[in-house]
Amino acid sequence: MKRSLPDMQSPKIEVRGLVKSFGPKKVLQELDLDVPRGQSLVVIGGSGTGKSVLIKCILGLVRPDAGSIKVDGEEVVGASRSTMERLRAKFGMLFQGAALFDSLPVWENVAFGLLAARKLPRGEARARAIDVLGRVGLPAEVADLFPAELSGGMQKRVGLARAIATEPEIIFFDEPTTGLDPIMADVINELIRRCVRDLGATALSITHDMASVRKIADRVAMLYAGKIVWEGPVAEIDHSGNAFVEQFINGRAEGPIRVAQAANG
Amino acid sequence: MNPLATVGRATLTVCDSAGGIFLFALQALGRGLRGPFYPRQILRQMIDIGYYSLPVVGLTAIFTGMVLALQSYTGFSRFEAQSAIPTIVVLSMTRELGPVLAGLMVAGRVGASMAAEIGTMRVTEQIDALSTLxxxxxxxxxxPRVVAGLLMLPLLVLVADVIGVMGGWLMSVFKLGFGPIEYVNRTFEFLETQDVLSGLVKAGVFGFIVALMGCFQGYVSRGGAQGVGAATTKAVVSASILILTANYMVTELFFSR
Structure with a gap:
């Protein structure tokens, strides 16, 4: 097995020349992106600009047409199923709609990765699940409820608990605050911030919620027309000097971003 | 509209989905057989397919048995051949009607729910979540679903065979004036192992088809509630058509020799 040892300076995730089309729709066009080790990078961009596709390519759920994605120096694109399974053990993911398994109680959702990948006995996994639920501010009583019995905010918390239960090295957040009220959104942002810091994980998030960006990002990248058009530290986002970023963060209809074209991506 | 283009497009669509289903089945068996296995999931599906389909399949079987006896009586009494009724009932049930009707009923009950469940899991990203975990x-x-279908449908059909014969017995004894013992004796007089066995083989094939189509249509469904609804319909229709096609092929295999 060839595996170059990653040095601490190299990025955790390295995306080069990523291309993905769905039929005539060109979603990603020669996209380059680095996610630095131990940092939280947030990709912003309008709806339908391919943010989700980018994450799904890195997770190996969508096969890109061309390009390279390296995680710890290991190639994801075209990787064998066993390589992919090994790489995925490093990942945790919070899905937009939480994507909880509704046939399983909350604790089994949280412990799913522990039961599947680590082969933990069920009693032990349950105890671990309740412990992780505590970390996202949920009492032990919710452990035996089913996802359908929870509110949207609680489902997001359970989703977060499931994403961090296996203590992954990289956590992906897909629109973590969509569909939540501003206060609950702030609670979730706070939890994300704390969980990522406690685990020392690398985080890659996608969102169009600027409040969320300012809270959870170390660095920000702006995706437009299949490319990263700006990338920099979160502190510089208000004086980026980039017309796309300025239009986006101020939410203006006029500017270089044409909505018809954005909706096309 | 170019009629040739329509024919061509339909042909391509059929070939495309046939290939898709074939590859899907290969993946399911190839990866599934190599493990890891999920005994809880297999058990859950076996209970859902086997146990919870009993009422539906039982009702279908008893009425089919009764109608068979009644219909053959009206026909056969015209040339004094009523004594063949027990044989007619048992052979029709075991060889043909038991497996086919049970297969179609289970396609409606189980195939549809599989497509809806897996389709919903697909559109709510639960399938992606499984991969990331x-x-x-x-x-x-x-x-687990395919294995449960393959194993449970033969058992269901065995039950359906017994209940169907009982339906014929009830009708013949209480309405058509047969002796109860005589009817049972006549039932087994010409019955061969192969008759029952071919029905059970059919049942296994049909169970596989129902589960496979339910999973396949759910797995490839796209586009929210409408997509899931379409997947459910496709699962039932395609499973039913494949069951009838496979029924002919298995029958040919067993009885053409």
């Missing part, structure tokens, strides 16, 4: 959806979702 180091669990292969083919091993966790598809394989």
């Amino acid at each position: 180091s669990t292969d959806p083919f091993r966790y979702l598809v394989f």
Whole structure:
């Protein structure tokens, strides 16, 4: 097995020349992106600009047409199923709609990765699940409820608990605050911030919620027309000097971003 | 509209989905058989397919048995051949009607719910979530259902055979004036192992088809509630058509020799 040892300076995730089309729709066009080790990078961009596709390519759920994605120096694109399974053990993911398994109680959702990948006995996994639920501010009583019995905010918390239960090295957040009220959104942002810091994980998030960006990002990248058009530290986002970023963060209809074209991506 | 283009497009669509289903089945078996296995999932599916289909399949079987006896009586009494009724009932049930009707009923009950469940899991990203949690959806979702279908439908058909014969017995004894013992004796007089066995083989094939189509249509469904609805319909229709096609082929295999 060839595996170059990653040095601490190299990025955790390295995306080069990523291309993905769905039929005539060109979603990603020669996209380059680095996610630095131990940092939280947030990709912003309008709806339908391919943010989700980018994450799904890195997770190996969508096969890109061309390009390279390296995680710890290991190639994801075209990787064998066993390589992919090994790489995925490093990942945790919070899905937009939480994507909880509704046939399983909350604790089994949280412990799913522990039961599947680590082969933990069920009693032990349950105890671990309740412990992780505590970390996202949920009492032990919710452990035996089913996802359908929870509110949207609680489902997001359970989703977060499931994403961090296996203590992954990289956590992906897909629109973590969509569909939540501003206060609950702030609670979730706070939890994300704390969980990522406690685990020392690398985080890659996608969102169009600027409040969320300012809270959870170390660095920000702006995706437009299949490319990263700006990338920099979160502190510089208000004086980026980039017309796309300025239009986006101020939410203006006029500017270089044409909505018809954005909706096309 | 170019009629040739329509024919061509339809042909391509059929070939495309046939290939898709074939590859899907290969993946499900190839990956599923290599493990890891999920015994809880297999058990859950076996209970759902086997146990909860009993009422539906039982009702279908008893009425079919009764109608068979009644219909053959009206026909056969015209040339004094009523004594063949027990044989007619048992052979029709075991060889043909038991497996086919049970298969179609289970396609409606189980195939539809599988497509709806897996389709919903697909559109709510639960299938993607499985992959990110180091669990292969083919091993966790598809394989247990296919195995449960393959194993449980023969058992269901065995029950259906017995209940169907009982339906014929009830009709013949209480309405058509047969002796109860005589009817049972006549039932087994010409019955061969192969008659029952061919029905059970059919049942296994049909169970496989129902589960496979339910999983396949759910797995490839796209586009929210409408997509899931379409997947459910497709699962039932395609499973029913494949059951009838496979029924002919298995019959040919067993009885053409």
